[in-house]
Amino acid sequence: MIDELLAGNAAFVTKEFMPNEAYYHALAAQQKPKVLWIGCSDSRVSEHQMTDSKPGTMFVHRNVANIVAFNDVNISAILEYGVTHLKIEDIIVCGHTRCGGIAAIEDGVHENYIADWLCIATGAKEAADRIAREQGLNREQKLAVLTEENVKLQIKHLKNLALIKNLHAKGDLPRIHGWLYRVESGTVDILIDGRGNAPRATLPTKAFKAVVGAQSGTVRGKSKRPAAAKKAKKKKS
Ligand SMILES: [Zn+2]
Numbered sequence: 001m002i003d004e005l006l007a008g009n010a011a012f013v014t015k016e017f018m019p020n021e022a023y024y025h026a027l028a029a030q031q032k033p034k035v036l037w038i039g040c041s042d043s044r045v046s047e048h049q050m051t052d053s054k055p056g057t058m059f060v061h062r063n064v065a066n067i068v069a070f071n072d073v074n075i076s077a078i079l080e081y082g083v084t085h086l087k088i089e090d091i092i093v094c095g096h097t098r099c100g101g102i103a104a105i106e107d108g109v110h111e112n113y114i115a116d117w118l119c120i121a122t123g124a125k126e127a128a129d130r131i132a133r134e135q136g137l138n139r140e141q142k143l144a145v146l147t148e149e150n151v152k153l154q155i156k157h158l159k160n161l162a163l164i165k166n167l168h169a170k171g172d173l174p175r176i177h178g179w180l181y182r183v184e185s186g187t188v189d190i191l192i193d194g195r196g197n198a199p200r201a202t203l204p205t206k207a208f209k210a211v212v213g214a215q216s217g218t219v220r221g222k223s224k225r226p227a228a229a230k231k232a233k234k235k236k237s
Contacts, residue, residue: 020054023054023056024055027055027056031056031059031086032056032086033056033057033058033059033082033086033088034057034087034088034089034090035057035058035059035088035089035090035091035092036058036059036060036061036078036079036082036083036086036088036090036091036092036174037058037059037060037061037062037091037092037094038061038062038066038068038075038091038092038093038094038154038158039060039061039062039066039092039093039094039096039181040062040063040064040065040066040094040095040096040099040101041062041063041064042096042099042100042101042183044096044098044183045094045096045181045183047060047062047092047094050181050186050188051188059078059081059082059086059088061074061075061078063075063117064100064101064114064117064118065095065099065101065102065104065105065117065118065121065150066093066094066095066096066101066150066151066154067101067117067118067120067121067150067154067157068093068154068155068157068158068161069117069120069157070120070157070160070161076161076163079158079161079163079164080163083163083164083167083173083174088173088174089173089174089175090173090174090175090176090177090194091158091174091175091176091177091194092177092178092179093151093154093155093158093176093177093178093179094151094178094179094180094181094188095147095148095150095151095178095179095180095181095191096147096180096181096182096183097144097147097180097181097182097183097184098183098184099147101118102143102146102147102150103143104118105118105121105124105125105146105150106125106128106139106142106143106146120157121150121153121154123149123153123156124146124149124150124152124153125146125149127145127149127153128142128145128146128149131145131149132145147180148180148191151178151179151180151191151192152178152191152192155176155178155192158176159176164176175194175195176192176194177190177192177193177194177195178190178191178192178194179191
């Protein structure tokens, strides 16, 4: 496998790097990503590939089950560097279908570190349990609900971190988005559309609305804004 990876790197240099040398030389001098990605470590969920983005587009943090741990110095340092120094404008928390971490939250695991880590998603499990009871969901449907509830919970954690909370209190960026990547189809569903829920301080309100309006035409996934996003818009983060 290692030989294949090295051969792949040679192909990358020939087919991608060399034809776009100017881009990569500018990137070598300085990275300026506008997006911070918080996703799952799952090998099938590659943020740059699924969004057809070049290196330099996203600052990335991945862990088991795309969790935002409020007591994790790792993610806190990434957030601080991303928001304070890179001036990140958008944070995407992305869950995905067929997530092993989500199945482990549902089934329970006894391996020490994995169990401790997944404890941070307990609130999502409780919400999914309640919804599954009320709606009589089967296992597959429940895992789908749990995946979505986990993204929502991790966004709640993110917005409650002092760094983000203080910025939002001033009406500043970053905007927060919740996505779901479908490993069966390669498509993205928007669970929480952050494009309208945080004012962009550097733009006048009218211009901001125009930008948001223009962008919303390109939304893939649900045609209507999800209820959670509506609530998020009403209740200023
Ligand atoms: Zn996963």
